[in-house]
Amino acid sequence: MAIPRVLVLRAPGSNCDGELQFAFNLAGGQADLVHINRLRENPKLLKEYQVLAVPGGFTYGDDVAAGKILANQLAHFLGDSIRQFRDAEKLILGVCNGFQALLKAGVLFPPDPDEGPPATLAANEPPGFKDRWVHLKAAPGKCPFLKDIDQMMVPIAHGEGRFVPRAEWILRGLEQAGQIVLRFCDESGRFGNAFPINPNGSQGGVAGLCDASGRALGLMPHPERHVLPRQHPHWTRLGLAKEGDGLKLFRNAIEYFA
Numbered sequence: 560m561a562i563p564r565v566l567v568l569r570a571p572g573s574n575c576d577g578e579l580q581f582a583f584n585l586a587g588g589q590a591d592l593v594h595i596n597r598l599r600e601n602p603k604l605l606k607e608y609q610v611l612a613v614p615g616g617f618t619y620g621d622d623v624a625a626g627k628i629l630a631n632q633l634a635h636f637l638g639d640s641i642r643q644f645r646d647a648e649k650l651i652l653g654v655c656n657g658f659q660a661l662l663k664a665g666v667l668f669p670p671d672p673d674e675g676p677p678a679t680l681a682a683n684e685p686p687g688f689k690d691r692w693v694h695l696k697a698a699p700g701k702c703p704f705l706k707d708i709d710q711m712m713v714p715i716a717h718g719e720g721r722f723v724p725r726a727e728w729i730l731r732g733l734e735q736a737g738q739i740v741l742r743f744c745d746e747s748g749r750f751g752n753a754f755p756i757n758p759n760g761s762q763g764g765v766a767g768l769c770d771a772s773g774r775a776l777g778l779m780p781h782p783e784r785h786v787l788p789r790q791h792p793h794w795t796r797l798g799l800a801k802e803g804d805g806l807k808l809f810r811n812a813i814e815y816f817a
Contacts, residue, residue, distance in 0.1 A: 563816040565590035565610040568598065568657075570629050573616035575783065579654065582783040583612065586809035595632060602640040609816050610650045611641070613657030615716070615781060625680065625719040626659030633664040641666060650703060650812050651775035655717055658767070658777035667770045667777055668738070678724040680779070684760030688718040692792055693758055693780055695766055696744040700737035701773035703815040704808050710748055711804040712791070713780045715758060720779040722761035722768075730763050741767030741778055782808045 565583045569576045569592050576592055583590035588610070598604055605611065619628040633641060645651055645666075653661035659680050661667050670676045683689055692714050699705035724730045733739050742764040743757045744750050750764050751757060757764050759779070767778030782805030788794055790803050 562587065562589045563609040563813050564588065564607060565612055565812075566598075566605065566608040567592050567612045567614060568595060569593065569614075570595040570618040570632075572618040572620055573614050573656065575615035575654065575781065578781075578783045579612050579614040582786045582805065582809045583610070583813070585786055586806060586813045588809070588813045595629070599632070599636050602637055605640050605644050608649070610652065610812055611644060612651075613653040613660055614783075615655030615657060618656055618660065621656075621719070624663075625717075626656050627663055629656075629660040630663035633660060633666065638664070645770070645772060645775055648774065650815060652704065652812070653775075653777040654781060654783065655715075655720070655779055658779055659719065661775065661777045662768070666775055667768055668733075674725060676725070677729045678722060680719055681721045681723045682719050683717070683721050683758070685754055688716070689720070689758045690714070690716045691755070691758060693766070694744050694746055694748070694756075695741050695780060696748050696750065698737070698740050698742075700740060700769070702740045702769040702776055703774065704776045704811050705740055706811045708807055708811075710744070711780075711782065711785075711808075713782050713785045713805050715780045717759070717779055720759040720761065722763070722765040724762060730765075733768065734763070736771065737773075738769050738771065739763065739765055739767075740769050740776065741765075741780075781805075
């Protein structure tokens with residue numbers, strides 16, 4: 560079978576595209592960097608790929624709001640192509656700024672015609688840019704990216720990662736639907752809403768969500784920054800693991816097409 564191809568979407572201000580490309584290639588895929596303008600010129604380019612990955616960074620300087628301008632481009636110029644891509648049982652991943660863009664573009668769950676988006680990613684609470692390592696507890700459900708993953712230790716680097724639903728019932732509905740697939744936890748896997756376990760104040764400790772199909776995943780932490788064992792902050796004391804915690808997420812995506 561041909562090696563699955565990954566389109567890593569670049570935009571002005573994205574700065575984690577190379578890391579995301581490296582992670583998918585290390586996992587056995589063939590990842591290409593494609594600028595948003597090239598994809599807008601030729602949306603049919605998506606048909607040549609099995610995975611669409613939107614990396615972290617500060618696209619368009621996070622003017623207006625984090626990921627909002629990229630989200631508008633995805634929704635207004637590529638919305639139909641992205642829906643067709645997902646409906647063809649292909650995979651979509653958004654990391655950090657990419658998560659913000661997917662959420663605000665309505666890729667993870669559609670906006671209400673009257674009320675608008677059911678949730679957003681707001682400024683951290685406590686406020687400020689958070690750059691630290693966190694523990695994540697996975698509830699994979701039907702999300703292929705998280706198959707057989709229980710916990711991960713990966714870094715975060717964001718200023719607007721606080722998940723805020725429009726109403727409490729939305730959070731409950733997402734949980735009941737199995738769409739809350741990653742939560743912040745402590746080293747033993749226990750949830751906690753206080754800093755530093757929950758580093759940004761996300762309601763429900765939400766760190767990652769999938770769409771109703773499970774095939775589109777967005778998360779604020781950076782699994783692509785822990786794919787090599789020497790990227791672990793304590794490897795000199797704990798010894799080298801076989802691989803970084805984040806690598807399995809990317810390998811799962813590639814093996815999904817095996």
